[in-house]
Amino acid sequence: MIRITILIINIVLTFFLYFLNQWFSSQEIKISNINQKYIKNTRKLREIKKIDTWLAKKVKSKLLHTPNSIEVTDLRLIEFFDRFATNYNFKVKKFIYHDKNAHYLSINYTIPRNNYVKLVDFMKLHYQGGYKVIDNFILNTTTLQGELILVQPFLTKVKKKEHIDEIVPQ
Amino acid sequence: MANFCSISILNNFALVLSLEEKKNKLIVLDVQEIELEQLAQYLNNKKNFYIALEQKFEYSENIEVPTAIANSSNIRNYLLYKIKKANPKIDILFNFKTIQKQTNEENTLINVEAIDETTFLKSLSFIKDLSQIRSTTTNKFALLALANKCIQVKSYICVHTYAKTILIIAIENKELIFSRSTEVQSQTPETIQMDIAENITQTLSYINNQFREINFKTVALSGSIALDDVIPQHITMFSNVNISILYPNTFIENLTNEEPQEYILSLGSALVPKENRFVPKVIKGIQQFNLLTNSLLLLSLLLLIVMGYFSFNKFKDYEDLLQKNQILKHRYITAYRHTKMLSHIELDKYAYTIDMTNKYLDKTPTDILIAVKPLMLLDKPSTFQYKYEQGKISFTMDFDKQFSRLVNLYKFEKKFNRTMETISKNILIEKSVSVDYKNLLYKASIKTKKNIQHHKRERRQ
Numbered sequence: 104m105i106r107i108t109i110l111i112i113n114i115v116l117t118f119f120l121y122f123l124n125q126w127f128s129s130q131e132i133k134i135s136n137i138n139q140k141y142i143k144n145t146r147k148l149r150e151i152k153k154i155d156t157w158l159a160k161k162v163k164s165k166l167l168h169t170p171n172s173i174e175v176t177d178l179r180l181i182e183f184f185d186r187f188a189t190n191y192n193f194k195v196k197k198f199i200y201h202d203k204n205a206h207y208l209s210i211n212y213t214i215p216r217n218n219y220v221k222l223v224d225f226m227k228l229h230y231q232g233g234y235k236v237i238d239n240f241i242l243n244t245t246t247l248q249g250e251l252i253l254v255q256p257f258l259t260k261v262k263k264k265e266h267i268d269e270i271v272p273q
Numbered sequence: 274m275a276n277f278c279s280i281s282i283l284n285n286f287a288l289v290l291s292l293e294e295k296k297n298k299l300i301v302l303d304v305q306e307i308e309l310e311q312l313a314q315y316l317n318n319k320k321n322f323y324i325a326l327e328q329k330f331e332y333s334e335n336i337e338v339p340t341a342i343a344n345s346s347n348i349r350n351y352l353l354y355k356i357k358k359a360n361p362k363i364d365i366l367f368n369f370k371t372i373q374k375q376t377n378e379e380n381t382l383i384n385v386e387a388i389d390e391t392t393f394l395k396s397l398s399f400i401k402d403l404s405q406i407r408s409t410t411t412n413k414f415a416l417l418a419l420a421n422k423c424i425q426v427k428s429y430i431c432v433h434t435y436a437k438t439i440l441i442i443a444i445e446n447k448e449l450i451f452s453r454s455t456e457v458q459s460q461t462p463e464t465i466q467m468d469i470a471e472n473i474t475q476t477l478s479y480i481n482n483q484f485r486e487i488n489f490k491t492v493a494l495s496g497s498i499a500l501d502d503v504i505p506q507h508i509t510m511f512s513n514v515n516i517s518i519l520y521p522n523t524f525i526e527n528l529t530n531e532e533p534q535e536y537i538l539s540l541g542s543a544l545v546p547k548e549n550r551f552v553p554k555v556i557k558g559i560q561q562f563n564l565l566t567n568s569l570l571l572l573s574l575l576l577l578i579v580m581g582y583f584s585f586n587k588f589k590d591y592e593d594l595l596q597k598n599q600i601l602k603h604r605y606i607t608a609y610r611h612t613k614m615l616s617h618i619e620l621d622k623y624a625y626t627i628d629m630t631n632k633y634l635d636k637t638p639t640d641i642l643i644a645v646k647p648l649m650l651l652d653k654p655s656t657f658q659y660k661y662e663q664g665k666i667s668f669t670m671d672f673d674k675q676f677s678r679l680v681n682l683y684k685f686e687k688k689f690n691r692t693m694e695t696i697s698k699n700i701l702i703e704k705s706v707s708v709d710y711k712n713l714l715y716k717a718s719i720k721t722k723k724n725i726q727h728h729k730r731e732r733r734q
Contacts, residue, residue: 106566113573120580127587134594141601148608155613158623165626204625226639234633242657249659256629 168232169256173206176257180208183230183253191225196250205233205256213248222247230254276302277321277407280312281415281538282396283435284327287312290539291319299543301527304536313399323408325415325542326396327438332360332387333452335372337380348383356387366390366551370448386414386449386549394553404559408542413442413452414549415541420493421447422544423519429491430480431519432473433537434498439469441476445487451480469498470507477512495519495537641668644700647692648672648719651685669720676713685715693719 170176177199184193197209214221225247228235233255240249279290289312291303307315316322336355342348349369356365367387388411400406412433420431421444428445437459443451453476457468481489492514498504499518509516521533521540533540552560615623638659648654648670655673660666672689676682686708693704706717 106563106570110566110570110573113570113577117573117576117580120577120584123584124580124587127584127591131587131591131594134591134598138594138598138601141598141605145601145605145608148605148612151614152608152612155615158615162623162626162630165630166622169626205629226642234629236633237638237659237661239660240638240658242654244655254629254633256626 165232170232171257173257176206176255179232180206180253180255184208184210187228190221205254207255208253209238210251210253211248212251213246216242216244216246275321277323277543278316278319279323279325279536279539279543280316281325281412281536281542282309282327283412283438283538285309287399288536288539289315290536290543292543297524299525299540301525304528304532306535309399313401316399317401320405322400322406323543323545324397324400324406325410325412325538325545326393327454328388328393328396328411330360330363330389330392331411331413331452331454332356332363332365332367332385333449334359335382335384338383339379340381341379352383352385356385360387363387363389364391366393366553368548368551370548384448388551390553393551394555397553397556403556404563406556406560408545408550409552409556410542410545410550412440412538413449413454414545415538416440416495417442417444417449417541417549418544418546419495419521419537419541420444420519422524423521424491424493424517426491428487428489429493430477430489430514431493431495432498433494433496434469435496435538437465437469439472439476440496441473441480443480443484443487443489445484450484450487466501466503470504473498473504473508474511477508477514481512489514491515491517493517493519496534499534500531638666638668641666641700644696645670645719648689648696651688651692667721669718672715672717672719674715676715679710679713682708682710682713682715689715689717 170179180199184195187193192213194211195208196211197207200207212225214225216222226237230253233253236252236254238250238252240247276291276293279292281288285308287305287307287309289303289305289307290301291305293300293302305315334356336352338348338351342351352367352369353365356367357363365387366389367385369383369385372382372384393409397403397406397409416431416433420429420442424431428443431442431444433440437457438454439457440454441452442449455472455476457465457472459465459468477489477492492508492512494505494516495518505516508514519534519537521537522528522530525533525540528536638661641659642649645668652672652674654670656669656671658669660668674685676685686706689706693702696702700721702719702721704717704719706715708715
């Protein structure tokens with residue numbers, strides 16, 4: 104009787120251990136999947152962090168310099184024009200025009216060719232808080248002349264999937 | 274080997290030896306002579322019984338079995354049929370062995386030793402737990418087993434006496450060929466002695482007559498007769514045989530001198546080979562059941578150990594995985610806490626700014642100026658036109674150079690061509706050159722072969 108009892112207990116324990124094994128196996132699969140997700144998501148988060156750092160370092164400064172009123176936006180363009188008008192013989196080609204995201208000022212410029220320093224300075228000229236786009240130039244024997252566009256973005260609600268190629272003047 | 278009990282029962286008395294086997298020797302731990310009524314109580318806490326019983330009904334015959342019956346179970350059935358035919362009212366329990374195989378004849382001679390199973394089982398009523406029985410046999414086979422262990426001659430007769438009971442067996446080649454158990458009826462010691470001596474000599478004569486081809490020269494005495502002086506002399510006088518005494522002392526410890534003679538059958542019961550054991554069906558069933566349960570128990574234990582091992586390994590793996598999970602979770606939470614999650618609006622602003630930057634940085638002529646710088650260092654272009662249109666860049670450069678010496682013109686031309694080759698690797702340009710060697714004038718015009726699609730700048734630096 105004792106042997107049969109032990110036998111039954113052994114069989115029950117064996118079955119219990121078998122099902123425990125099965126349970127461990129299924130749990131292992133589940134946890135492995137979760138671990139894989141953790142690894143993947145952690146990797147993603149690290150990438151996001153790198154992008155955040157890059158954004159903060161490279162892009163955030165531009166956002167901070169972007170004005171949020173139309174008047175400030177226009178004044179910045181005008182101030183830039185006035186500051187370099189004499190140096191580079193700026194003439195307004197097309198006064199301030201805009202789309203939903205930026206204001207633009209088209210300027211004609213003329214620089215004597217023999218003043219190499221001025222030529223280099225012009226090329227290096229940086230428009231703080233916006234963009235200076237040299238649309239075209241012609242370098243002849245005496246002068247460098249052409250057209251540049253000042254682009255001054257301003258903060259506004261950006262509609263999703265709105266493509267800026269369509270609104271930016273060429 | 275565990276301790277065991279060898280029991281022989283004669284005339285309502287049980288002779289019990291508690292034994293232990295060590296290095297092919299039987300060590301006697303205890304000896305008891307108990308009345309049959311008290312035996313059950315005495316054996317209450319004991320295990321592993323080897324029993325030899327006295328049976329009134331003992332059937333010993335040589336039966337011819339047709340050689341056509343070859344299968345062991347069929348032979349058994351045939352023999353059972355034959356025995357039952359001779360003893361219809363007896364519940365038969367029997368052993369059999371082939372005496373000689375007659376290959377040229379139609380029959381095989383088989384020796385059958387049978388007892389009454391019901392009576393035999395009743396005789397074992399003193400055993401409460403039948404599963405503790407290891408061997409059961411009759412007294413003559415117990416005597417045979419011990420005699421075979423002690424005597425090495427080919428054929429001999431063994432005589433065992435206990436009180437008034439005489440047990441005589443004849444043995445050839447270690448096989449029992451004759452047995453007789455009788456009880457003398459005399460009352461006084463003198464007449465008992467004489468009756469025993471007479472009975473023995475008569476039986477010896479009968480055996481010699483019955484088995485004329487066998488020369489029984491040795492008679493081994495055991496039991497009370499072994500301690501008697503008169504009877505052996507009487508036997509020698511009338512039978513002309515060598516008398517010897519069964520002497521098991523060589524493989525027994527703790528019994529000295531004549532002590533073993535009293536327990537010859539008990540000792541023999543522990544030595545009976547399997548083929549001479551009578552195991553009733555009930556006991557066989559219990560033994561088989563025990564064997565089965567033991568095997569299953571062993572198997573289940575083995576399975577349990579194997580499953581336990583696998584489960585333990587699985588548990589360890591599971592534990593390691595859980596630990597890894599905790600570490601990964603912690604890393605994830607840490608990474609999550611240290612990562613600023615930007616809103617969609619913020620992301621859109623960033624994306625817009627980046628797109629704007631890319632778009633307007635693309636428009637810079639700096640890349641073209643850097644690319645054509647080697648040419649400009651060679652000679653200042655007379656005109657240089659640059660235009661950015663529909664996302665594509667086009668430019669034209671004109672060179673117009675006057676030389677005073679032909680060698681300079683020649684060297685300039687070579688240099689110009691080499692520089693052009695280098696530039697052409699990066700930008701698709703086409704040139705038109707006209708050299709006026711008369712007036713030492715070098716004219717060249719370079720322009721984009723087709724409008725250059727500006728490659729996107731890498732966002733991340």
